[in-house]
Amino acid sequence: MTALLTMSSISGGYGDADILHDLSMEVGAREIVAIIGPNGAGKSTAMKSIFGLLTIRSGTIVVDGTDITGWAPSRIVRSGICYVPQVANVFYDMTVHENFEMGAFLRNGDYSDALERVYEMFPDMKAKQKALAGSLSGGQRQMVAIGRALMLDPKVLLLDEPTAGLSPKYMEQIFQTCRDIRNTGVALVLVEQHAKQALRFADRGYVLAAGRNRCDGTGVDLLNNRFIAEMFLGA
């Protein structure tokens, strides 16, 4: 497997103290990878480190053959990777439509095809396109956030807890959206609090604890692993 996204031995953090220690992971083309771990394990920090939002002290991040370590976020998006943060992932004071337009900021020329695809994926948003994103419900905001990130046609999409705080119905809808996105040829990295559901649905998973790799494997393997089940799945 040639990896689309490779994180090799990343150490780094927000200030002097490292939060991530020697963290590595790999995402192949059209793969859904789940990242699970207890609160504060460094899952979000790992996502931010890929996107240049914190200081990486050592290690490298390679996207599709390009070493992007140390690049500014506004440059990293050009390498074909998009990211939906865990919190504050929409522009609250802008309309749904403007959020999508901002997602397409780097596209020159006509992007109506991308807009159309996003509205097709989230038909509810079509009726809401003039509404301010800040006025939407949590689930609707996740749709805007994911739609925004899809506007650049990324090869890899990072989603940090897209189902946090959502009802089971919305959660299932988001998972279904993830499958649809994968079927268009995009690889997904999914940080999930709902570890069991996520592992059931992902191809592979990584378990993080205290900023380190704890273990990894296929979703099924991790689900069947006694140790993991006891530690993280509340079984």
Added chain:
Amino acid sequence: MDISSFINFFLIPGIILGSIYALGAIGVTLVYAIMRHGHFAHGDLATFGAFMVLLFSASSGLSPYAALPIAAVAAGLMAIAIDWLFYTHLRTLPKIITTISSLGVALMLRAVVQIFWGVNTLSYETGIARPENWFGLRIKPHEVVTVVMVIGLVVALEIFLRHSKWGKAMRAMSDNPDLASLCGIDNRKVIALTWMLVGALCAASGFFLGLNTQVKSLMGWNILLPTFAAAILGGVGRIEGAILGGLIVGICEEMSVLVIRSEYKVLSGFVILLLALLIRPTGLFRGKVL
């Protein structure tokens, strides 16, 4: 006092002054919306712009009106240069540090103006400015120009922010700078663009102030307080608030001479600022960012 003298002596001058404050307050609001700090150099940047109009019109023989666009660009470039020299390396520190350093920049700008033009009172050469009598309303031609151009500038700015790609990028960055950079928006470019707009607005407010009063090195410093009062009264971050705030402060200031001596009329800006902070610190329109 009958209605026409109220309009002629208080309302019209108040609207003129208020439009000038409004332009300044919009700039203050833009700085806050994008960079999140206060900007004490705002008044002196307006002074700089006013003197640039003087420089360009005197050196080229253009009318001051024609020199304004050039002066606006010059003031915008000056603002970008100031940002690059004095504010960029403070960006990650607490914003109060940048705010205070802008006070230092204000003093420097004024010193530069005084070195070149001295401390005398000057004025623009715009020919005669006799009031026209329109149905009993005495309005000077440059007052009409001031109001029309201020309205034009505000409408243009609003269209830019609502409909253009980079205007939306400014709103996006004002809303959430990290997310904006995740969309590929280069925050540094947005900051430079913001300073260009702020510098141009300062030049316009300085020019209109000079047009309706005089051109002198303290002119901008003198409108700093009412400008801030207008921005805070309207709700920082709100352009429509800055306009309303500017008009209220301007009209109140002109009307204050009914109760206090005219030397003290700038006090009214101070009183409005105090009242706004005490009663409704979020401003008339709830403050937000762009």
